[in-house]
Amino acid sequence: MKKKQKNYSFSRNKKDIKVIIEKRYNLLSLVIILLLLFLFVDLFYIQIVKQEYYEAKVLDSKITTYEGSTAPRGRIYDAKGRLLVDNEPVKIIYYKKSNLYAKEEIDLAYQVVEKLELDYKKVTDAMLRDFWVLKHVEEAREKITKEEWRALEERKMKSSEIESLKRERVTEEELETFEEVDKKACYLYYLMNKGYSYSEKIIKSSDVSDTEYAYIAENVGTLRGFNVRLDWNRTYPYGNVFKSILGKVSTYDTGIPADMKEEYLSKGYTLDDRVGISYLEYQYDEYLKGKKDVYQKKSDGDVLLEAGSRGNDLYLTIDIELQKKVEEILVEELEKAKKEPNTDYYNHSFVIVTDTKTGGILAMAGKMITEGDSGYEIYDYTPGVFTSSLTVGSVIKGASHIVGYNTGALKIGERRNDTCVKLAATPQKCSWKPLGSLNDLTALKYSSNTYQFYTAMKVAGYNYVYNGSFPLKENTFSTYRNTFNEFGLGTLTGIDLPNEKNGIIGKNDTPGLLLDFSIGQYDTYTPLQLSQYITTIANNGERLKLHLLNKIKSSTTDEELVTYEKEVLNKVTTEKKYMERVQEGFKLVLEPGGTGYNYIHSKYKPAGKTGTSQSFIDSDGDGRVDKETLSHTFAAYAPYTEPEVSFVIASPDVFYQKGKNEYTTSVNRRLTSRVSEAYFSIVKQAET
Secondary structure: OHHHHHHHHHHHHHHHHHHHHHHHHHHHHHHHHHHHHHHHHHHHHHHHHOHHHHHHHHHHHOOEEEEOOOOOOOOEEOOOOOEEEEEEEEEEEEEOOOOOOHHHHHHHHHHHHOOOOOOHHHOOHHHHHHHHHHHOHHHHHOOOOHHHHHHHHOOOOOHHHHHHHHHHOOOHHHHOOOOHHHHHHHHHHHHHHOOOOOOOEEEEOOOOOHHHHHHHHHOOOOOOOEEEEEEEEEEOOOOOOOHHHHOOEOOOOOOOOHHHHHHHHOOOOOOOOOOEOOHHHHHOHHHHOOEOOEEEEEOOEEEEEEOOEOOOEEEEOOOHHHHHHHHHHHHHHHHHHHOOOOOOOOOEEEEEEEEOOOOEEEEEEEEEEEEEOOEEEEEEOOOHHHHOOEOOHHHHHHHHHHHHHHHOOOOOOOOEEEOOEOEOOOOOEOOOOOOEEEOHHHHHHOOOHHHHHHHHHHHOOOOOOOOEOOOOOOOHHHHHHHHHHHHOOOOOOOOOOOOOOOOOOOOOOOHHHHHHHHOOOOOOEOHHHHHHHHHHHHOOOEEEOOEOEEEEEOOOOOOEEEEOOOOEEEEOOOOHHHHHHHHHHHHHHOOOOOOOOOOOOHHHOOEEEEEEEEEEEOOOOOOOOOEEEEEEEEEEEEOOOOOOEEEEEEEEEEEOOOOOOOOOOOHHHHHHHHHHHHHHHHHHHHHO
């Protein structure tokens, strides 16, 4: 009985399991059916109900954006809002390579060539040989011997050498078969393949006629690769005035120059962008560059997504009318000076006019004169203002005085007798003439050298003994140079231009050279450093950063994006009474008896300092210095009661004595007089 009960339970359990499985199967089937139903409904919704929506989404996924050609750059204005640099539209015909074979490109050249006026005389023998080889492929192959083909297969020759042999073996008779139309097509084909393969090839960019432009524009579909567009060129309403510093922009056929490629590409530019390549155009390219049109490329046509705009506008500190007058004065005075005796090696001068309150440059120019077969020729040398250096002479004696005051080597009112100084193993050193008993003010007024020599020796820890010698106290040169640096001498001015130079710092330290240094006869400085130096004195020891930028405005909203604010680089380490003493001495320089008297009219209340230095030149270009000349410098500010403007005029190598005639041109004084008058008549009168 027990055994039968056990079998019954087992059968029942087996039946229950079967029922459970069937229920689960049915449930699973129901879930699958529901899922399939849901999927069917979803597919129906996507494919039928939302068909248009998802077709649009697929279309949008194929949309790409791209930029148009380079947009016009911003304009450049002077301090009064007068236009210095603008853009003018230029019609461009260009070619961009597609997947055409050489023969197809040649056929295209023949098709287009009769419609364009190009300077076909530029075609060269090399171009014609290349063209012949391309047009006569089989004949060109036959010019290569079996041995040369074998050498190519065996890698004993390069394919470039084979192609070179083909060109070389084209005969003159074969070239003579080219008619005029062939030569034209040859030149056009050369333009179509010039430069990088992926870049636009400029076919014509000047004097494009309306007919030529229209022909290409109307046949873009059939003239595969040819197209037209409008570009721009920089224009200069004031001609060449200040043009070199305004800078240059790359052309539409070169894009970014090779030596600037890495720099500009790292900033997100493309190779065919037109960019600033020198001076202000380069310095402020990020503001001046235009914003390109942005397009959407769709299957049903391109759409303008975002309109481009001209770049932002620069406003400079330059007064262009003053600049123009300064350049005219330079040209006239250079030509006049070259007709005077002892000016054989004089060939250039510099002028800088600076706003002492802000450090803004109002005018700066350099001109160089050479004598040609048909007379004198004048060249712009304005970059020399901040890239060339000269021995400046006594103009820096104000800074030397400050070194003396600061170290205790010079006392206010200290009197010294102006006599020559003689050190052991060093030639006698004197002032330009015996000046008698002087104090610290009259030493500046009459430009005493020996007064500075005594100061320098005391700074070095030496009490002068005739024909004596002394070891330099440690860091004596550094003591001088550190103070000079605070005035801007021997350090960069911070001008917003690339490639500013620093002059030459002497490497040798000897007692004799220390004396030379103290009167501006050792280290050399740029004219721009002199401008910062004299402006620092005018500002009671505040060294301002010199600059050309006044402000930057948006070309679309007229909003001021950047406004220059006066920047003080440092304050000269000295007491107020010492700076005032130098200012008083500089005031005396331009009064009767002073070395700068009549340089600037007394009604303008000027103060400043003259400088004469010995210079040494290589007159015949053999690499050896063989002539000693004199150079003249001048630095001043006005009015001394409340300075507003500074002037620097520098004329290297104005005197070289060949015979007994000791005449020295007064070109530096004449330049100063005329430039200062120009400032007060042009700038000041305009303000009033």
